[in-house]
Amino acid sequence: MTLYQQTREFLKRTGRNPNQKLGQHFLIDPHTLQEIAWSAKLTDADSVLEIGAGLGFLTSVLAATAKRVVAIEIDEFLYAELQLKFSQTPHISLIQGDILKQNLANLLNDSPPEHTKIVANLPYYITTPVLWELLKYRQKIGSCVLTMQTEVAERIISSPGNKRYGALSIGISYYAEAEIVHRIPPDQFFPSPQVDSSVLRLQMRDTPQFTVDNEALFFRIVRAAFQSRRKMLRNALLKNGVFISAEVFNTVCDQLAIDPQRRGETLDIAEFAALANGLHQHISE
Incomplete structure (x- = not known):
């Protein structure tokens, strides 16, 4: 079955619709999933924290290369599906919960920063809070590859004189190098969102971009x-x-x-x- 067919089968079998409150849009294009994994530059020494695992389509791609994948999913029905799918895959650990309520220090504690990577298809409504939360743990993270609304990604890489330039642009630039590495049209998701999406790669800086006294x-x-x-x-x-x-x-x-x-x-x-x-x-x- 295609990823689209697998998604429809799950929804039909469980009698559910995508949860709009949680901003659920399932990425169903295999090529784009592979592009995201390539953008993370994974090796077999890497530990990956995946935020919003959904039906595990990206999880499977990440686990094909990474040493370990910790996948977080807030939706209890999706979490149950992930348990069924990965019960025999020991290097995938599953956590049900809200990423903003997790102790990331514990989750990111096992691997050195250069082998600790974040990969996520972020629900658009929590993109900015998650970004600020990840920056708190920048010394434990090597890089992040994050799918988000294009408007937010462009805000992050904006410079003075651009109407999208703002505090988020400066906050990210202070701690990380940011670049948009892939664009995703709405029809590669089910259901299709009303906006375009982009994949943003953040390479955490060893030290902040500038020396600031306070x-x-x-x-x-x-x-x-x-x-x-x-x-x-x-x-x-x-x-x-x-x-x-x-x-x-x-x-x-x-x-x-x-x-x-x-x-x-x-x-x-x-x-x-x-x-x-x-x-x-x-x-x-």
């Missing part, structure tokens, strides 16, 4: 700047809880040759890092 302040500034992206930078910071006197702000901007009347959306990551360091120095004095 990461908490850096990210506060970045988020504040984009929460009011049409305001001049200092006004955006003040409105969103980063309280800096005009004198200090103007002094730091002058030292960095940054026009204080610029909007935050025009600053690149290097300028945000320099601004955060300059402000931190004055705040700490």
